[in-house]
Amino acid sequence: MAAATAAQAATGFTTGAPHVLVVPYPAQGHMQPLLHLASLLATRGLRLTVVAMPATAHLLEPLLAAHPSSVRPLSFPASDDLDTSGPTSVGADFHAHAAALRAPLGQWLRSRARRSDSGDGETSRVVAVISDFFCGWTQPLAAEAGVPRLVFAPSGVLATAATHSLFRRTPRPPEGDDAGRGYAVSFPALPGAPAFPWRQISRMYRSYAEGGGDEHTEAIKDNFLWNLESAAFVCNTCHPLEGKYLDAQPLEDLAGKRVWAVGPVAPPPPDETGEDDTASDVTTWLDALPDSSVAYVSFGTMMVPPPPHAAALASALERSGTPFVWAAATTTLPDGFADRVAAAQTGLVLRGWAPQVAALRHRAVGCFVTHCGWNSVLESCAAGVPMLAWPMAADQFFNARLAVEEARVAVAASWGGFGGVPDAEHLARALTEVVGEAGAGIRARAKELASMVAEAVGEGGSTRRELDGLVNMVVTAPWQGKSPAGRLGAN
Structure with a gap:
């Protein structure tokens, strides 16, 4: 115990607990839910390293203040000029975000994933990556390092599954109907087989379908296809709201991967x-x-x-x-x-x-x-x-x-x-x-x-059980670099 206390004092980082890398997408509507989840994970005993960027570093301050011994930020000089919080193209954002962080973060992860866990806090072995669903580029990094990557979806499971279905099936209006008038996209693998008019499909996908081929639109497609290779999805949703879709697991549109419904992740409202x-x-x-x-x-x-x-x-x-x-x-x-x-x-x-x-x-x-x-x-x-x-x-x-x-x-x-x-x-x-x-x-x-x-987020509720199950899986699963996606997806 004395040695652990000394190590913690030297590194400012709790020793002995499983170490997880958290990669937010640096836009407030995406970051806040993932940081709320990070707080819940830290409360349950995990150590977290959270990737930070200058433009959004202030959003980490409450998390760092609440968990000073178990959460630390990680930033790279390459990200100093990257700001994805403005009204730029989401495809350009994907491309710039990945380009700035892929190499340094991959090097950092590899150095901490294939080592014996010495229990020395800051340099201890990373056992999993949790990253936003706009950070699909972290999937090959995690696979190369031999650790599982879990996709955090700040949206509900219906929207998450439908969005990934679009990039998996690539539906398009018939030739000659450039505006998609009268064309509806169906999702036959989802309960109830919902369908949506083309104009209600996100501009992100329509831009890809109508003019795909440049590096930005291809970055968008690659992002979502990488997500489908992940170990599991973690959604900011709950059974009372989306039980119809959660009870239908495994969902084909999410490649049959386990969906952990851990929401709403936001803490009780303050005064x-x-x-x-x-x-x-x-x-x-x-x-x-x-x-x-x-x-x-x-x-x-x-x-x-x-x-x-x-x-x-x-x-x-x-x-x-x-x-x-x-x-x-x-x-x-x-x-x-x-x-x-x-x-x-x-x-x-x-x-x-x-x-x-x-x-x-x-x-x-x-x-x-x-x-x-x-x-x-x-x-x-x-x-x-x-x-x-x-x-x-x-x-x-x-x-x-x-x-x-x-x-x-x-x-x-x-x-x-x-x-x-x-x-x-x-x-x-x-x-x-x-x-x-x-x-x-x-x-x-x-x-x-x-x-x-x-009731779901309370003691013994469905959200609480899902969150505890997620943590238990991260803590106990013996990844050791062997097919983490398959092992976790079957859990």
Whole structure:
């Protein structure tokens, strides 16, 4: 014990426990869930080395502060100028991220994977790699080093399986139908064989299918095909929300690999009223309003609705008389709108940080108008607040379909995405379906789902069991460089 304590003091890193390399994709919506998972793994006794980049290093600070003896950052000079947090092409991001880190990280991993574990903390043997599903390039590195790689999906299992199915099967509209009008992509290997119009398929895949061949689009395809060679998938989801797909394992669209459902990984919500004056202002404003009467509006940190879409929603809010809090960030709102609703005390427009979790859990909020990013869907489900679903891009159409048609805790605002502006009157009617007395039924279902999610993450719940099983597998499996993918995939 004295020797272990001395080694820990010298390295700042817990000795003796299994050592796992964690590779986030450096964009906030991807990093935060993986860092939350890392905290859960550290709490359960694993040592973690987390790859950090200058542009996103600040996001690691809470994790490092909470687990100073079991988590450490790892950065490389080659990544100093790489910033994937901006609005660049996702294909270019894949390519730049891999190019900057592949060689130095591969060297680091090989030096720590094929050695006897001396128990000396920082240089101890790595037994597994957990990396974001946008970091498929880590799969050949892990295979070369002889350790298993687990894919972390910040999305749900439906969206994860469907996205990988696209790159595995490469469906395309028939020749001559360049815009894909009338063409739907089916997913016959998934329960219920869902199908989605071509325009609802992510731009990432459509860009590949419509103009594949350059290094960026090929990097995207390679990324997802590498994921299918991994040992297992770890999804930020849970059985109450996606049991239909989890119970159908093994899923052909994920190459039959085990899916560990460990979500929601976010910790219990803090008292956000102490974080920013905005939170206190929002809470005070909501306190004066009746239960379930307010619409909270947010399209996430990266999704900005175009001015015509924002104008349609602004008109719907005024027509319906629905009180609202709108986390508008950089959204262009109609001239005079913010001043009118402020003067009438019917709406609150926020331009900076918005206390989303606190707002969703306030008794006055009865509806969440959302783009259906997965983090927002999970927050809404955990809070027991029904959604007005307005998907725009990426995995959002999969998530919205799940919330509207399967969980039945959402009403569709629009399925047109960026390409279709809904009628303001239609939006006003949709708002009145969810907010107030008319929404009692859907709110009851949302509250029931929230209770089931809370049970899942509680002691003995399905999420807790999945997380413990994942940790036990990493701790006990004797990889020793021999077919880790096959061994883990069969677990």
